[in-house]
Amino acid sequence: MAGRLSRRSVVAISVAAGLAFVAVVAFVFSVLVTPGIGDPFTGRALYVYPDSTAAKAAATASGGDRAAFERIAQTPTAVWLTPEQHGLDDVQEFVYELVTAAHDARALPVLVVYGIPDRDCGSAGGGFSAGGLTDADYPLWLDRIADGVAGYPAVIILEPDSLASAPACGATDERVRQISGAIDVLSARDTTIYLDGGHSSWLSADDQAALLERAGVRRVRGFASNVANYNSTDDELAYDERVASIVGGSHFVIDTGRNGNGSTGDWCNPPGRALGAAPGAADGSGGHDADLWIKNPGESDGTCNGGPAAGQWWPEMARELAAG
Numbered sequence: 001m002a003g004r005l006s007r008r009s010v011v012a013i014s015v016a017a018g019l020a021f022v023a024v025v026a027f028v029f030s031v032l033v034t035p036g037i038g039d040p041f042t043g044r045a046l047y048v049y050p051d052s053t054a055a056k057a058a059a060t061a062s063g064g065d066r067a068a069f070e071r072i073a074q075t076p077t078a079v080w081l082t083p084e085q086h087g088l089d090d091v092q093e094f095v096y097e098l099v100t101a102a103h104d105a106r107a108l109p110v111l112v113v114y115g116i117p118d119r120d121c122g123s124a125g126g127g128f129s130a131g132g133l134t135d136a137d138y139p140l141w142l143d144r145i146a147d148g149v150a151g152y153p154a155v156i157i158l159e160p161d162s163l164a165s166a167p168a169c170g171a172t173d174e175r176v177r178q179i180s181g182a183i184d185v186l187s188a189r190d191t192t193i194y195l196d197g198g199h200s201s202w203l204s205a206d207d208q209a210a211l212l213e214r215a216g217v218r219r220v221r222g223f224a225s226n227v228a229n230y231n232s233t234d235d236e237l238a239y240d241e242r243v244a245s246i247v248g249g250s251h252f253v254i255d256t257g258r259n260g261n262g263s264t265g266d267w268c269n270p271p272g273r274a275l276g277a278a279p280g281a282a283d284g285s286g287g288h289d290a291d292l293w294i295k296n297p298g299e300s301d302g303t304c305n306g307g308p309a310a311g312q313w314w315p316e317m318a319r320e321l322a323a324g
Contacts, residue, residue, distance in 0.1 A: 039251075040108065040155060040192040040221070041281035041290040046076035047107035049098070053313040054298050065315065068322035069298070076279050077257065077293040078110040078157060080311075081145060083133050088141055095148025103152050110292060112157045112227075113186070115141055116178055120161065121169040128268070128302025128310040138178065142185040149189040156186055156193045157253075157294055158220075160227040163211040164198030172211070179215040187220065194253055197223030200231050200239035201263065209246035222251035222287065228295035229255065230263040230273055237288060244287040257293035261324055269305035269317065274324020297321050 049055075054077075058069035079098060086094045095111070102109040119132030133141055159179060166175035179195060186193055195217055198208045212223055223243070226236045233256055240252045260274030275297055282288040298318030300307035307314050 039281065039284070039289050040153070042284070044281070045105075045107040046279055046292075047098075047102040047105060047109040048074060048076050049079050049109075052077060052079075053296060054318065057298070057313050057315065057318070061315075065319065068319050069315075071322050072275070072297050072318060075293060076107075076110070077296045078112045080112040080114055080296070082131070082311075083115040083137075083141060084131060088137060088144060091141060092144040092148040095145050096150055099149055099152035099154055102154075108153055108155060110155045110157065110294070111145075112294060113142070113145060113159060113182070116159045116162050116175075116182075118169070118171060118174075119159075121165060121171075128304070135178075139181060139185065142182055146185050146189045146191075149186075149191060151190050153190050154192070156191045157224045157227065157292075158182055158186070158193055158195050160196050160224070160294070161198075163196040163215055164202050164208060166211065167203075167207075176211070176214045183216050183219055193220035194222050194224040194251075195220060196227070197225040197240065197243060197252060199226045199229045200235045201229075201265070205239060205242035205246060209243045212243070212247050212250070217247050217250055222253070222289065224253045224255065224292075224294065226255040226259065228301065229267055230259050230261075230270060232259055232262040233277060233291065235262075240288070241286060249287060251287040251289045253290045253292050253294075254288070255294040256291040257295050257297045258321060260321075266305075268301045269307040269314075271305065271320065272324070273321060275321050 052073055054069050054073035058066055058073045061069050081091060099109055115133050115138065117132050117135045117138055120127040120129040122130040122132060162175050162179060166172040183193060195212055195215055217223060225240050233254055236254045240254065244250045244252055256276035258273050259276040261272060264270045277291045279292045281290050298313055298321065300310055300312050300314040300317065302310040
């Protein structure tokens with residue numbers, strides 16, 4: 001009869017509508033969950049941690065020092081999680097307080113997980129940041145970090161230098177296993193993870209890409225480069241784009257905290273450096289997600305060129321960076 005649909009037509013329409021709904025759900029799920037889709041930084045303020053070393057220094061400084069230190073303290077920088085400062089007993093509570101404070105401030109926290117066993121070639125003599133957890137305690141520590149995140153959005157820079165240094169440390173297989181396991185734990189929460197991408201004057205793009213592939217970069221958002229280094233953004237961008245193209249179009253972030261004057265070729269407390277571009281989302285082109293201040297400006301690289309121990313506040317460096 002005219003104006004009435006046959007049973008077959010009704011079924012066909014129902015099936016088509018159902019398939020369309022499934023397609024929409026699948027697309028939304030892919031945007032929210034699939035690594036490499038959905039820039040976490042666009043339209044988001046980055047969290048300013050009120051208890052940073054720069055903030056503490058600014059609180060007791062005066063005159064020009066106070067202004068210089070406040071400039072650093074008021075800029076969003078990453079918060080480093082190390083077992084030396086926050087171990088198995090308190091890291092979960094610390095992370096939870098941090099991510100909830102960031103949530104209340106409507107800002108996105110950037111965390112650096114830095115506790116891998118034999119960190120900084122510890123068993124091979126070790127660098128200025130040698131340390132880390134035992135192989136047995138490391139996954140437990142990661143579990144507690146994940147529980148602390150508790151579903152709140154967070155960006156995680158996972159173990160800077162761990163992959164890039166692995167060949168020289170004679171620990172490639174161990175590093176790949178440890179990083180892959182860390183991805184399993186931390187990706188279960190609402191985290192956006194970037195692996196160690198070295199930097200443009202370290203490994204070749206091919207060698208760095210091979211390490212990232214083995215560790216599981218395609219299971220996360222991407223990689224971070226220039227962490228605690230001074231290479232120019234242009235140099236890093238060219239390098240990162242080469243690495244990204246090799247690993248299937250991965251995304252990346254660049255540490256610009258101290259690269260305002262580029263590099264002298266010295267990675268450890270070189271004089272005459274300057275703060276770089278302010279942290280925030282990139283322009284959206286290619287795989288470049290954001291510029292971040294990952295290594296906190298004003299903290300020493302180690303006992304070199306007159307600096308104190310790695311991670312300690314060094315007023316002379318902070319003044320120079322802010323003035324550069």
